């Protein structure tokens with residue numbers, strides 16, 4: 001990694017993004033939506049400490065990342081959390097400038113006594 005007083009390792013994070021999706025193997029999970037929560041970290045690599053032109057067009061807009069997460073997770077029914085997190089990870093790795101992805105997807109209403117979730121780390125970290 002380049003070491004300089006004018007650069008740093010940058011990570012874009014979206015935490016606690018909640019929305020409804022159709023996901024799971026049970027009969028009601030095929031017909032009804034359920035709440036899920038997505039946490040995502042995108043490794044943007046070494047960046048200037050300050051963007052040189054302060055222009056939204058020259059950074060990865062987190063509004064776009066948020067919408068991609070929602071769209072990817074709500075596009076189709078899938079049986080497994082593992083399938084969903086794989087699809088989402090692949091999509092986020094395609095974004096410009098993204099070197100690595102860490103994603104966690106939690107189903108919020110499966111158990112009363114614990115949260116159930118899956119986490120994936122892929123690419124460069």
Ligand SMILES: Nc1nc2c(c(=O)[nH]1)N=C([C@H](O)[C@@H](O)CO)CN2
Pocket residue numbers: 023024025026029079080081082107110
């Ligand atoms: N490893 C997994 N185990 C289970 C999943 C899953 O996606 N990955 N899903 C279910 C059901 O859909 C669950 O929502 C109901 O218990 C069960 N186990």
